[in-house]
């Protein structure tokens with residue numbers, strides 16, 4: 039019989055830990071650790087931590103990843119808020135310092151979007167995603183003493199991330215989730231798994247060097263739909279957070295566990311007769327051209343009142359976008375939107391080889407001359423053009439001529455499919471803004487700016503790349519990933535009435 043090697047032993051220990059955490063004894067294990075027990079369970083867990091040095095979050099199986107994340111969760115508990123702050127500081131620092139290199143890797147692997155925006159997304163998340171400063175307790179005090187509402191972690195969170203921002207979503211989720219004391223296991227999109235693994239490895243290596251904890255962010259190295267399902271159903275996973283399109287949003291909503299769902303969008307824009315047309319044109323280009331319109335919040339179709347339609351089209355050209363003729367729009371539509379699914383589920387989707395490609399590529403596909411560096415192509419369509427209902431995720435925008443602002447708002451509402459994700463209006467009429475805001479009822483509603491302003495980029499507020507729409511948490515923060523606990527002290531520590539002057 040051969041003697042087990044050190045890596046074999048480490049793997050066995052990890053499996054045992056994950057089975058303990060997942061099984062009925064899980065509670066006893068947790069209790070032993072939080073009580074600081076030095077019994078067999080606690081010793082096994084810390085041994086496993088040493089055994090995993092070098093894994094830095096990359097795992098072949100869901101079970102191993104959840105086991106390691108469970109152990110990391112208990113070790114993070116012991117380090118308090120300062121430990122969380124330090125761990126997050128490493129993720130921020132690496133996202134900023136390595137943005138160029140990791141952005142290039144993401145662009146080379148996914149082959150969609152724009153390199154400069156891959157880099158920028160990493161930098162801005164390092165600066166703008168909220169961390170432990172959001173972890174404020176609430177206090178109620180009165181005649182009967184004190185009640186403190188604390189925000190506690192769930193434990194291990196399962197995260198599913200999209201190809202459109204593979205590493206940025208992971209980094210952003212990790213900052214939020216670690217700030218609130220959780221650890222996370224990611225099943226990344228298969229087409230962005232390599233950059234995801236590289237980022238996760240760098241984050242964990244730096245955190246491990248500083249704090250001695252590995253695997254605060256763990257990742258399934260070869261993600262599949264099966265591994266996503268396994269992760270959803272693992273008993274060690276306490277909460278699910280998915281960021282993606284309709285299929286994964288549906289799967290998470292049907293899960294038996296609590297899920298935070300950042301689902302698909304199809305953001306419409308309304309431009310009315312009171313708008314500043316040049317400002318509207320610049321904003322539409324800035325938002326829709328960002329990363330070649332891969333953002334779920336990016337402008338996808340524009341409803342314009344007839345009185346200013348031609349003026350806006352001219353303003354778009356002045357701002358540098360290329361207008362396609364009707365024939366060119368037809369040619370692009372046939373090429374860029376294709377049918378998928380069978381029978382009653384057959385529906386139009388963006389064609390994979392044009393998704394996230396440069397505007398110049400789309401222009402050429404339409405039969406127009408598109409110079410490199412072109413940011414956006416656009417053209418007039420009717421409301422039935424498939425570019426209107428489909429979330430195209432490419433830098434072509436259909437513009438629809440509407441009788442008046444009410445027809446524009448109605449068209450916008452229809453095209454958003456009730457996702458209640460994001461909408462944009464360019465107007466100086468507060469009543470029109472109010473009508474649109476009430477009807478579409480979206481999580482983000484941007485007025486007189488680019489969609490990205492809704493994430494604090496050129497607007498106010500904080501950033502996240504997971505905007506929880508169907509489940510209602512909105513732009514996620516550390517508090518999104520917490521449980522409320524109330525700690526009540528009855529009658530003491532309160533001064534009743536005025537002190538006696540004598």
Ligand code: NAD
Nearest residue numbers: 200201226227266282283286289300301302303334504505
């Ligand atoms: P996608 O839905 O194809 O994939 C997203 C993730 O879900 C991937 O990891 C994929 O492997 C996984 N997945 C897909 N079907 C699944 C299923 N049935 N069970 C489990 N996992 C499954 O989306 P994508 O192309 O990577 O990203 C674009 C989509 O994501 C767009 O619809 C966009 O609007 C949306 N998105 C939303 C947000 C948000 O914050 N709301 C952010 C980014 C992207």
